[in-house]
Amino acid sequence: MWARARRACTPLCGFPPHLLKRSLGRDYHPLCLKCQRCKMHLNAGQHAEYDERPFCRNCYLKLFGPRGETQIPLTLSVSSFAL
Template sequence: MPGICARCDKNVYFAEEKIALGKSWHKLCFNCASCRKMLDSTTAAEHDDELYCRSCYSKKFGPKGYGYGGGAGVLSMDDGTGYKNGPVRSNVSHLAQAHVAPLLGPPAPKPTGPKKFGGADLCARCGKAVYMAEKMMGGGKAWHISCFVCSGCSKRLESITLCEREGDLYCRTCYGKNFGPKGYGFGIGAGVLQMS
C-alpha cells in the first residue's frame, strides 16, 4: 500500500519515495519549504514538521543577536550616504570629543623584502639566491635548507619549533633563554631542568 506524501497529501509509490522524519515524501516534494531547494539526508533540517535546507533553517530559527550575523562585526552594505554631516555631537563637550586626523596622501609603498636575483628570492641569512628545490619559508622570508637553523645553537628548525625575532630564527629553547622572562621562578634558579 502506498504512503501519503507529507507535503502534498497524495499517494507516494515506492519508486518515488523518500523517507524522512518518519514520513513519506515524493522526490520532488522533498525540498526546502522556504527556498524550494532539493534536499538530501545531509542537507535536511526539520522544524514544526516542515523540511528546510541548512541555510534557511539557520536564518529562520538559528540564534539571533550580536555575534550571530546581526551585530557590529557583520559585513554591511551601507555606503555611508546617510552620514554626510558626521555624527551628532550636541551633548558632548568639545574637550571630550576625539581628534580626527586630517586625511593624508596615498600611503607609502611597502618594501617588498629582499631583492630577487633572476626571479629567485634571496636567503635572509646568507643573501644568496634561493631556488624552489632548496627553499624553506619562515618569518615571512625565504631561507636555504642549510640556513634554516637556530641563530643561537644552529639546531635545524621545523615549523613547530620555530620562533622569529627581529628577522632571526630561533628554536624554542634558545628563544626562551634569550627573550623569555628572567628571574626567580622562571627557570634560572636551582632545581630547574636544563635544556643545554
C-alpha cells in the same frame, strides 16, 4: 533510501503513495523533499525540520537560529551608538 509506503507523502502534498524517500523518520516523494523557504531540492537525511516541514540548513539557521527572522527584532536607535 527508497521505501514503498502505504500513506500519502506529507501533509504538504496529498498525492497517492508510491516510491518515497525516507528522511528523519518521514516519507517524502522525491519532488516534495525541498526547502519550504527557498524551494531547493534536498537529499534524504541532509536537511533540518521544523514543525514537520523540511528546510535546507541555511534557511533553517536564518529562520530559527539564534538571531532568526522569527525572533523579536532588535531595534536600535541612533542614540544607542557611541560616537
